[in-house]
Amino acid sequence: MALVTTPATILKTYQDSETSKILRLLTLDRGLCSVVAKGARRPRSRFGGLLEPFTDGVVTYYAKEGRDLHTLSEFELGRERQSLGRQLVRYAGAGLVTEITLRFAPATGDEGLFRRLRAALDRLVEESGDLEAAILEETWQLIACLGFAPGIDVCAACGERPEPGETIHFDFAAGSSLCVRCHRLHPQLGLRELSRRAREELEMLIQARSGGGRLKTGREQRALLSEFMTYHLTDDRPLKSFRFLEDRLG
Numbered sequence: 001m002a003l004v005t006t007p008a009t010i011l012k013t014y015q016d017s018e019t020s021k022i023l024r025l026l027t028l029d030r031g032l033c034s035v036v037a038k039g040a041r042r043p044r045s046r047f048g049g050l051l052e053p054f055t056d057g058v059v060t061y062y063a064k065e066g067r068d069l070h071t072l073s074e075f076e077l078g079r080e081r082q083s084l085g086r087q088l089v090r091y092a093g094a095g096l097v098t099e100i101t102l103r104f105a106p107a108t109g110d111e112g113l114f115r116r117l118r119a120a121l122d123r124l125v126e127e128s129g130d131l132e133a134a135i136l137e138e139t140w141q142l143i144a145c146l147g148f149a150p151g152i153d154v155c156a157a158c159g160e161r162p163e164p165g166e167t168i169h170f171d172f173a174a175g176s177s178l179c180v181r182c183h184r185l186h187p188q189l190g191l192r193e194l195s196r197r198a199r200e201e202l203e204m205l206i207q208a209r210s211g212g213g214r215l216k217t218g219r220e221q222r223a224l225l226s227e228f229m230t231y232h233l234t235d236d237r238p239l240k241s242f243r244f245l246e247d248r249l250g
């Protein structure tokens with residue numbers, strides 16, 4: 001058994017037994033990993049109340065080669081984000097970015113992804129502008145880090161940039177889009193037509209330019225993101241946190 005020490009963010013926790021908890025972590029050095037925190041549910045546990053979702057710290061654990069579940073030794077608190085639990089929309093957003101991370105992050109270290117997730121959670125704590133825009137923007141940034149970023153700035157067929165007032169046809173499966181002319185020449189089923197305004201706002205979210213301003217096409221943006229994620233999920237389990245977010249935003 002090797003002792004591993006690495007910065008980590010707690011994505012999710014489960015009750016394991018009367019006294020133990022399992023933590024799903026994104027770690028800097030080893031990507032996704034699971035550890036059991038023995039005794040963490042005891043009233044006077046040495047972990048105190050630290051082991052909660054959305055908390056940053058440095059973990060030390062005993063890594064068992066060839067196993068998925070390791071044993072936590074130490075957790076040194078970095079930043080807790082308990083305030084997310086006091087505001088349901090912020091909490092729902094944090095749930096979405098951590099669930100996507102849990103579903104798609106690799107089990108190898110990825111510094112860009114690690115920093116992106118922490119930045120997203122920090123923003124969800126601190127955002128003073130429009131929360132819907134912040135959540136969608138952070139989710140698209142995370143998706144880009146995971147390697148699924150959609151291309152909507154140029155047409156996938158002719159390579160031209162659509163005119164400012166033009167609609168585009170978005171291909172969820174390919175993660176790309178067609179201009180009106182190419183779509184007319186080669187009509188394809190299953191593409192979604194995006195209005196000028198929806199295209200502009202999607203581009204703004206993907207490029208992280210919303211600046212906390214309120215979206216005019218918020219509902220459409222959520223539907224787009226949901227459909228995009230559905231196409232890129234590796235199995236048929238829908239994202240639970242997305243439904244929770246939808247219920248909060250109405």
Ligand SMILES: [Zn+2]
Pocket residue numbers: 155156157158159160178179180181182183
């Ligand atoms: Zn084209």
